[in-house]
Amino acid sequence: MGQIEKFPETSRLVVIGNGMAAGRALEELFAKARKPMKVTVFGAEPRVNYDRIMLSPVLAGEKNFDDIIIHDEDWYDRNGVNLRRGEAIVAIDRARKRVETAGGESFAYDKLVIATGSLPFVIPVPGANLEGVVTFRDLDDVEKMDAAARKGGHAVVIGGGLLGLEAAAGLALKGMKVSVVHLMPTLMERQLDASAGYLLEKAISARGIDVYTRADTEAILGAERVEGVKLKDGRLLPADLVVMAVGIRPNATLAKSAGLDCNRGVVVDDLMRTSDHDIFAVGECVEHRGQCYGLVAPLYDMAKVLASELAGDNPQGFVPAATSTRLKVTGIDLFSVGDFSDDDENNEVVLRDPARGIYKRVILRDNKIVGAVLYGDTGDGAWYFDLLKKGEDIGAIRDTLIFGQAYQGGSPLDPTAAVAALPDDAEICGCNGVCKSAIVSAISEDGLTTLDDVRAKTKASASCGQCAGKVELLLSSTLGDAYQKSDRRPMCKCTDLTHEDVRGFIRSKKLKSLPAVMQELGWKSSGGCPSCQPALNYYLVCAWPSEYVDDYQARFINERVHANIQKDGTFSVVPRMWGGVTTPDELRAIADIADRFKVPMVKVTGGQRIDLLGIRKHDLPAVWAQLNAAGLVSGFAYAKAVRTVKTCVGAQFCRFGTQDSTGLGIKLEKLLCGSWTPAKMKLAVSGCPRNCSEVTVKDVGVICVESGFDIHVAGAAGLHVRATDLLGHVDTEEETLEVCAAILQMYREEAAYLERLYKWVEKIGLERLRATIFEDRQAREALYQRFLVSQRCARRDPWAERAAGKHLHEFTPLAVISPVARVAAE
Amino acid sequence: MTIFEDIAMEENNAFWFDCGPVNSIPPRGARTVRTPRREIAVFRTASDEFFALENRCPHKGGPLAEGIVHGRKVACPLHNWIIDLESGAATGADQGCARKFPVKIERGRIYLDMGVAAPA
Numbered sequence: 001m002g003q004i005e006k007f008p009e010t011s012r013l014v015v016i017g018n019g020m021a022a023g024r025a026l027e028e029l030f031a032k033a034r035k036p037m038k039v040t041v042f043g044a045e046p047r048v049n050y051d052r053i054m055l056s057p058v059l060a061g062e063k064n065f066d067d068i069i070i071h072d073e074d075w076y077d078r079n080g081v082n083l084r085r086g087e088a089i090v091a092i093d094r095a096r097k098r099v100e101t102a103g104g105e106s107f108a109y110d111k112l113v114i115a116t117g118s119l120p121f122v123i124p125v126p127g128a129n130l131e132g133v134v135t136f137r138d139l140d141d142v143e144k145m146d147a148a149a150r151k152g153g154h155a156v157v158i159g160g161g162l163l164g165l166e167a168a169a170g171l172a173l174k175g176m177k178v179s180v181v182h183l184m185p186t187l188m189e190r191q192l193d194a195s196a197g198y199l200l201e202k203a204i205s206a207r208g209i210d211v212y213t214r215a216d217t218e219a220i221l222g223a224e225r226v227e228g229v230k231l232k233d234g235r236l237l238p239a240d241l242v243v244m245a246v247g248i249r250p251n252a253t254l255a256k257s258a259g260l261d262c263n264r265g266v267v268v269d270d271l272m273r274t275s276d277h278d279i280f281a282v283g284e285c286v287e288h289r290g291q292c293y294g295l296v297a298p299l300y301d302m303a304k305v306l307a308s309e310l311a312g313d314n315p316q317g318f319v320p321a322a323t324s325t326r327l328k329v330t331g332i333d334l335f336s337v338g339d340f341s342d343d344d345e346n347n348e349v350v351l352r353d354p355a356r357g358i359y360k361r362v363i364l365r366d367n368k369i370v371g372a373v374l375y376g377d378t379g380d381g382a383w384y385f386d387l388l389k390k391g392e393d394i395g396a397i398r399d400t401l402i403f404g405q406a407y408q409g410g411s412p413l414d415p416t417a418a419v420a421a422l423p424d425d426a427e428i429c430g431c432n433g434v435c436k437s438a439i440v441s442a443i444s445e446d447g448l449t450t451l452d453d454v455r456a457k458t459k460a461s462a463s464c465g466q467c468a469g470k471v472e473l474l475l476s477s478t479l480g481d482a483y484q485k486s487d488r489r490p491m492c493k494c495t496d497l498t499h500e501d502v503r504g505f506i507r508s509k510k511l512k513s514l515p516a517v518m519q520e521l522g523w524k525s526s527g528g529c530p531s532c533q534p535a536l537n538y539y540l541v542c543a544w545p546s547e548y549v550d551d552y553q554a555r556f557i558n559e560r561v562h563a564n565i566q567k568d569g570t571f572s573v574v575p576r577m578w579g580g581v582t583t584p585d586e587l588r589a590i591a592d593i594a595d596r597f598k599v600p601m602v603k604v605t606g607g608q609r610i611d612l613l614g615i616r617k618h619d620l621p622a623v624w625a626q627l628n629a630a631g632l633v634s635g636f637a638y639a640k641a642v643r644t645v646k647t648c649v650g651a652q653f654c655r656f657g658t659q660d661s662t663g664l665g666i667k668l669e670k671l672l673c674g675s676w677t678p679a680k681m682k683l684a685v686s687g688c689p690r691n692c693s694e695v696t697v698k699d700v701g702v703i704c705v706e707s708g709f710d711i712h713v714a715g716a717a718g719l720h721v722r723a724t725d726l727l728g729h730v731d732t733e734e735e736t737l738e739v740c741a742a743i744l745q746m747y748r749e750e751a752a753y754l755e756r757l758y759k760w761v762e763k764i765g766l767e768r769l770r771a772t773i774f775e776d777r778q779a780r781e782a783l784y785q786r787f788l789v790s791q792r793c794a795r796r797d798p799w800a801e802r803a804a805g806k807h808l809h810e811f812t813p814l815a816v817i818s819p820v821a822r823v824a825a826e
Numbered sequence: 827m828t829i830f831e832d833i834a835m836e837e838n839n840a841f842w843f844d845c846g847p848v849n850s851i852p853p854r855g856a857r858t859v860r861t862p863r864r865e866i867a868v869f870r871t872a873s874d875e876f877f878a879l880e881n882r883c884p885h886k887g888g889p890l891a892e893g894i895v896h897g898r899k900v901a902c903p904l905h906n907w908i909i910d911l912e913s914g915a916a917t918g919a920d921q922g923c924a925r926k927f928p929v930k931i932e933r934g935r936i937y938l939d940m941g942v943a944a945p946a
Contacts, residue, residue, distance in 0.1 A: 530894040809857060
């Protein structure tokens with residue numbers, strides 16, 4: 001093969017398809033010196049070649065069809081192209097080298113180009129063929145949407161990718177009430193990372209478009225016309241128009257029926273040749289080295305290769321290049337290119353400006369740019385793309401790279417000197433518009449000495465907190481040696497904010513997802529680290545119990561699989577024994593399970609329950625199902641949560657007992673169980689001051705006395721040993737329960753993640769806790785009510801959910817490959 | 827006839843084992859592939875990259891598949907060593923390396939090359 005054969009004198013070139021790839025190939029071909037060629041183009045659409053990418057502005061009413069025509073009638077005439085528009089080809093006869101039209105006509109070819117493009121993917125749900133369900137592919141679709149929009153009403157766009165969002169924005173501009181339904185957690189997840197996706201969702205929502213993420217369509221409802229969309233979680237969205245924009249698939253039907261090699265698309269080699277020597281394919285219908293393409297840049301590259309090959313120029317083969325993405329919605333600026341997979345601070349540079357909604361991230365490998373995601377300020381997209389394509393070493397400009405091309409050339413500054421050198425009117429806090437001189441004069445005139453002082457007086461760093469570091473630098477440059485840097489410890493290396501700062505902002509700014517927190521608080525990494533991910537997940541669970549969707553991938557393995565990982569990778573399982581009380585039936589069930597699963601060790605814990613050690617991970621769901629069947633539920637022995645309420649036998653049996661400590665312990669455990677806390681939480685109830693249940697070293701404990709109940713807090717008996725402090729006295733069991741729950745809720749809301757209760761009490765002071773719980777009835781009642789709300793969402797037995805199949809992927813291997821079992825992939 | 831014929835394809839002396847669809851691993855998650863010789867952890871990052879390492883931390887053999895996946899790294903669940911998914915090497919001050927295995931994604935499925943010779 002290798003050698004290019006020249007075409008006969010007037011060879012006949014037939015092109016099936018009149019889209020952008022075919023048009024560009026012809027344009028390139030006509031520009032070349034070559035033998036004359038008789039070209040016939042068949043287009044299924046009844047129009048000339050137009051810019052399909054610009055259909056969104058046409059829908060939005062910003063352009064009309066004439067504006068987006070690429071080749072007008074005159075161009076076809078000038079180049080002697082016989083354009084057969086509105087004529088679809090239905091068959092290729094390769095043996096006789098002819099194509100057949102839908103009208104039954106037959107045309108001969110010497111060389112054939114298949115450019116049949118792609119078809120919009122229609123998800124196969126009930127109702128997908130109802131009237132009023134459209135795709136977004138060609139001008140006909142735009143006209144259908146336009147007609148629907150003129151009647152007003154509700155539109156549901158299925159698919160939150162590039163096309164879906166452009167359709168949604170266009171329909172919203174035309175006055176429809178639009179909802180976007182997207183399967184994944186963030187919009188445009190193929191082109192954007194979670195942070196940029198979060199900003200995009202915010203901008204789309206700000207246009208009055210409702211965005212439903214993690215939303216799977218179950219059915220499209222309606223008798224003849226579409227009336228609504230039903231989601232798998234049961235939600236119903238009204239709809240007069242449904243736009244399916246979930247993706248495209250190569251249209252290879254014709255090629256396939258002609259017997260050409262096809263997988264997803266028509267298989268071509270590097271020169272765009274199919275498995276038939278005289279048939280080529282180009283554009284979205286093509287599969288090249290296992291890859292199909294939908295963006296215009298690689299399609300135009302293919303067109304160039306094809307034209308050279310047809311002209312006999314002996315071209316270099318097609319090499320897929322990195323492509324960049326932009327969204328064509330007026331007022332939304334986003335750009336992405338290359339590989340923007342997750343990474344840490346070593347391999348990425350992140351700049352966030354929460355006040356202006358800007359997010360910039362450049363991804364590096366070995367000092368070369370491999371990808372970029374820009375949102376809000378995309379001016380430097382082309383520059384980064386250029387550096388990426390050239391593979392330039394950016395080691396020398398790494399420190400200033402993220403500020404863009406305009407900032408290059410200068411030498412990087414020492415941060416202290418940089419802040420000191422700022423002019424007086426330089427804005428330090430973008431959120432509250434506080435300039436340098438306002439902060440400096442507040443420090444010197446009002447005698448401020450700490451960051452909190454400056455926050456209270458000037459509002460600087462009181463909103464997103466990202467400028468806290470700069471404010472501290474100003475404090476130190478203004479006060480000199482007199483400034484004692486606070487011992488505020490940043491939460492982790494992803495932020496300068498403390499745990500307390502972050503918790504405050506989550507509530508005040510109503511941040512309800514991990515990407516929202518990271519963007520609005522200016523996280524320095526794109527996706528957090530193993531230290532901040534679980535902390536943020538807990539803060540969000542605590543702040544928004546009924547709204548936040550718990551992110552199990554942000555949790556430590558023990559909480560993800562509801563068991564304790566052991567050194568050999570097996571797990572331990574501890575069922576709850578309410579107040580340390582069990583029954584013969586429960587013990588029998590535990591014994592049976594220990595036998596059945598050959599549990600290597602059965603041990604009594606310090607929390608008055610039974611630990612089954614050495615259970616293999618894949619056995620966990622079965623173990624739980626059997627424990628559940630005997631009425632046993634998860635003991636949360638693995639979690640930052642309420643563990644146990646240890647009790648003594650109390651007045652029921654003990655001759656010293658003053659109250660029913662066992663009964664109270666059970667009530668307490670039933671009230672508090674299932675609640676996530678900053679760190680593990682152990683409680684106890686003793687029937688008398690002899691304290692057999694070790695109340696005085698528990699996080700929260702109750703000591704029963706003749707006159708009622710003493711409430712103790714802040715004990716510890718682990719790394720540190722600390723006796724509890726007496727917080728107060730209550731008269732009734734009911735009040736004991738309310739007080740304990742209120743303490744727990746205050747701890748949940750205020751403590752830093754992983755901070756044990758005794759550390760937190762030492763931090764805030766026992767008096768503050770006492771004042772809130774015992775002297776401010778309203779505050780206590782409010783805490784108690786918030787606890788009950790949270791419990792309504794939390795009190796599910798995670799074992800029952802897992803035994804019923806939730807997150808089954810956690811417990812089964814992806815595949816088992818062994819010489820005995822032949823096929824094991826599930 | 828090879829015993830692997832249903833699930834393997836040969837190509838450039840590599841045996842690619844079909845380990846199932848991409849969606850069987852959650853983003854920022856991992857699952858294991860059991861083989862007669864060892865257990866392999868297949869990781870999926872937030873941005874849908876896939877990596878495979880022997881499921882043993884170079885420190886004390888902890889099951890890396892159970893760790894928190896962040897960026898292109900995983901934190902071992904036993905003692906929080908941070909292992910680079912691409913190379914298998916421990917990061918920071920820690921020394922050691924988990925064996926890595928080639929992974930590829932084709933048509934939405936995960937293929938793993940375990941470096942085993944073709945059975946005769």
